[in-house]
Amino acid sequence: QLQLQESGSGLVRPSQTLSLTCLVSGDSMNSGGFSWNWLRQAPGQGLEWIGCVYHSGRAYYNPSLERRATISVDTSTHSFSLNLTSMTAADTALYFCAKSTGSFFFASWGQGSLVSVSA
Amino acid sequence: EIVLTQSPATLSLSLGERVTLSCRASQNIGNYLGWYQQKPGQAPRLLIYDVSKRAAGVPPRFTGSGSGTDFSLTIDSLEPEDFAIYFCQRRAGWPPMCSFGQGTRLEI
Numbered sequence: 524q525l526q527l528q529e530s531g532s533g534l535v536r537p538s539q540t541l542s543l544t545c546l547v548s549g550d551s552m553n554s555g556g557f558s559w560n561w562l563r564q565a566p567g568q569g570l571e572w573i574g575c576v577y578h579s580g581r582a583y584y585n586p587s588l589e590r591r592a593t594i595s596v597d598t599s600t601h602s603f604s605l606n607l608t609s610m611t612a613a614d615t616a617l618y619f620c621a622k623s624t625g626s627f628f629f630a631s632w633g634q635g636s637l638v639s640v641s642a
Numbered sequence: 643e644i645v646l647t648q649s650p651a652t653l654s655l656s657l658g659e660r661v662t663l664s665c666r667a668s669q670n671i672g673n674y675l676g677w678y679q680q681k682p683g684q685a686p687r688l689l690i691y692d693v694s695k696r697a698a699g700v701p702p703r704f705t706g707s708g709s710g711t712d713f714s715l716t717i718d719s720l721e722p723e724d725f726a727i728y729f730c731q732r733r734a735g736w737p738p739m740c741s742f743g744q745g746t747r748l749e750i
Contacts, residue, residue: 570742583737627733628676632685
């Protein structure tokens with residue numbers, strides 16, 4: 524059974540870089556047609572897609588975050604990662620990793636990692 | 643940018659009632675729409691994808707419909723576990739991109 528688990532910095536200083544990793548178990552990351560995604564949810568708000576990466580390493584981003592986000596994959600460690608630069612209070616959110624279906628909906632999610640931006 | 647608008651923001655209902663949630667797109671998005679359920683402290687759960695296909699394990703009381711710009715999620719005979727927030731999501735074709743509606747909260 525597929526499981527995803529986020530880990531990384533829970534508290535980030537303003538202007539610093541957020542680094543999160545999603546560990547994948549119970550599934551091969553080399554399956555074609557599926558993507559590995561990062562999404563976030565600010566407190567009491569809706570969901571925002573940050574971007575995704577395929578097993579080839581090719582990544583795609585939400586245009587609103589493209590200049591700040593980098594998503595990478597390491598199939599040898601069964602993980603993929605998010606770096607988000609120039610963090611501000613507006614980036615405070617619960618960050619989720621998720622696997623897409625072939626038609627780019629999200630059937631499998633991690634439990635979420637709470638990230639706060641504060642000095 | 644295509645915007646998804648969900649209405650209403652909150653619905654107060656009783657057990658056993660039938661409810662229809664609305665999701666309207668600012669432009670034609672074809673059949674590229676899904677629905678999620680989210681309970682407090684949990685990740686979203688995929689219910690419906692490609693407008694009307696139920697995800698694995700989703701009960702048949704959940705039905706998705708619509709096309710183009712107007713979409714609906716209908717829940718027949720509300721169960722206690724159905725009281726949650728529901729989000730719609732659209733996906734682009736290629737390159738991959740998606741966005742979500744702001745959600746509808748179902749409260750008992």
